[in-house]
Amino acid sequence: MYEPYPVPELAREHQKFLYSSLWTFAKQDLRLLVFLLIIAGCIGLGIGYLWICLGIACLIFFGIQLRSLYLVNDWISNRPYDVPPNLNGIWGALLFNVYRSQRQERIVQSEMVGLIDRTQSSLVALSEAIILTDDSHQIEWWNPAAEKLFGIQAVDRGRNLLTIIRQPDFIEYFHNTHQAPDGVKIKLVNHDNKYAQIKLTRFGNESRLLVAHDITRMKNLEQMRSDFVDNISHELRTPLTVLSGYIETFTDQEDINPRWKRAFEQMQSQTKRMNALVNDLLLLSRLENEKQIAKNQIIEMPSLMNHLFDDAQAYNIDYGHTLNLDIDSHCDLIGSDMELASAFSNLITNAIKYTPKGGTITIGWHDDGERGYFSVQDTGIGIDPKHLPRLTERFYRVDSARSRQTGGTGLGLAIVKHVLMQHGAHIEIESKENEGSTFIAVFPKERLYKMHE
Numbered sequence: 001m002y003e004p005y006p007v008p009e010l011a012r013e014h015q016k017f018l019y020s021s022l023w024t025f026a027k028q029d030l031r032l033l034v035f036l037l038i039i040a041g042c043i044g045l046g047i048g049y050l051w052i053c054l055g056i057a058c059l060i061f062f063g064i065q066l067r068s069l070y071l072v073n074d075w076i077s078n079r080p081y082d083v084p085p086n087l088n089g090i091w092g093a094l095l096f097n098v099y100r101s102q103r104q105e106r107i108v109q110s111e112m113v114g115l116i117d118r119t120q121s122s123l124v125a126l127s128e129a130i131i132l133t134d135d136s137h138q139i140e141w142w143n144p145a146a147e148k149l150f151g152i153q154a155v156d157r158g159r160n161l162l163t164i165i166r167q168p169d170f171i172e173y174f175h176n177t178h179q180a181p182d183g184v185k186i187k188l189v190n191h192d193n194k195y196a197q198i199k200l201t202r203f204g205n206e207s208r209l210l211v212a213h214d215i216t217r218m219k220n221l222e223q224m225r226s227d228f229v230d231n232i233s234h235e236l237r238t239p240l241t242v243l244s245g246y247i248e249t250f251t252d253q254e255d256i257n258p259r260w261k262r263a264f265e266q267m268q269s270q271t272k273r274m275n276a277l278v279n280d281l282l283l284l285s286r287l288e289n290e291k292q293i294a295k296n297q298i299i300e301m302p303s304l305m306n307h308l309f310d311d312a313q314a315y316n317i318d319y320g321h322t323l324n325l326d327i328d329s330h331c332d333l334i335g336s337d338m339e340l341a342s343a344f345s346n347l348i349t350n351a352i353k354y355t356p357k358g359g360t361i362t363i364g365w366h367d368d369g370e371r372g373y374f375s376v377q378d379t380g381i382g383i384d385p386k387h388l389p390r391l392t393e394r395f396y397r398v399d400s401a402r403s404r405q406t407g408g409t410g411l412g413l414a415i416v417k418h419v420l421m422q423h424g425a426h427i428e429i430e431s432k433e434n435e436g437s438t439f440i441a442v443f444p445k446e447r448l449y450k451m452h453e
């Protein structure tokens with residue numbers, strides 16, 4: 001941020017000089033004129049040509065003024081940065097004032113240049129890549145880190161930025177910067193397997209400041225973590241299937257000792273939990289790795305809603321809630337049916353699980369012409385607002401003991417978030433502790449299919 005420059009002492013002096021002392025300098029000229037007239041008058045009276053002598057004195061005075069004017073003009077036109085010629089009278093004052101304001105301007109200018117130099121050298125030293133573009137998106141300036149990251153060269157000055165960073169994700173972000181406050185991650189084309197996080201800031205009319213940094217290490221670590229979870233989940237699947245098969249066989253035996261029966265039942269419920277966890281981890285890892293946008297199936301919402309409602313009723317048997325179905329839209333959804341069904345079903349089972357017996361759950365689908373809203377409203381335990389921002393993180397639970405008791409894996413909402421993200425949708429949560437919660441999946445217009453138009 002540039003601080004406005006303080007007016008130097010010189011400038012104020014200058015102002016005072018301008019308005020109060022001009023008369024002092026004019027008096028010098030008047031004194032010269034009077035002096036010339038007196039001398040000419042005396043000579044004129046002596047030789048008997050008074051008027052002629054006075055006229056000559058005036059001409060001499062006029063000549064002196066003309067010479068001063070010539071010197072002033074010569075200085076301004078040819079050597080404005082040199083010390084001005086030493087003149088008396090108002091011409092001297094004029095030169096002095098011009099010279100002072102010029103000096104002051106040069107001081108401010110050199111301070112500005114110094115500041116720009118300092119800013120520029122700090123930008124040059126940054127490890128982040130910086131690129132400045134003008135109003136027509138042409139590259140104006142960049143630092144060495146940008147050369148390394150994007151391979152920009154001197155010949156690229158004045159080239160359109162979008163002809164250098166051509167990845168579709170970046171182009172989309174460039175035109176809709178406000179939609180991605182955290183910027184965009186792209187794979188760099190001029191390096192093998194390198195990634196950058198780019199953030200754009202608009203200034204002036206259409207000018208932009210691009211800041212980018214190398215996130216390859218972070219991306220690799222993320223990939224390692226995801227691969228690790230994926231592999232371990234796959235490895236756990238087989239032993240778990242074998243274990244739960246045997247446990248089920250033993251539990252089902254009629255002549256089993258009652259002491260063992262209880263132990264086998266507990267083993268069965270724990271293996272079920274582990275199975276659910278492994279399945280959720282695998283689904284989440286698949287959702288994370290599948291970068292492409294969700295499929296474009298047309299999902300008939302009345303049918304899906306009825307299906308979900310039937311499943312909810314089956315799950316609700318132990319809870320005894322009142323379940324309502326509220327469909328107020330003629331739109332269907334465009335997306336991946338299995339994934340959306342699993343996300344919606346997660347929201348419904350949560351509502352049932354986290355509502356004390358005898359509550360009311362309403363499952364809704366409506367649209368306002370611009371967006372589609374799938375909602376699940378419950379009269380359950382609600383959520384303290386401080387938990388809301390972290391609720392969709394994997395394994396984040398408000399009350400871990402309660403969640404485990406209800407058989408939760410802690411991954412349900414993370415899966416919902418990822419499925420919605422793939423559909424360009426997002427989740428909105430409204431909740432009041434001890435009163436209930438509403439989870440709303442908001443779908444953009446592009447995902448709505450209006451069949452009854």
Ligand code: ADP
Pocket residue numbers: 346350351352354355378380381382383391396397398399403404407408409410411412413414437
């Ligand atoms: P879990 O498998 O533990 O239910 P989720 O990711 O589905 O995991 O949910 C995360 C946490 O959010 C839950 O542990 C619970 O504390 C809270 N939560 C989710 N849905 C509701 C709801 N409808 N009412 C109250 N709390 C909820």
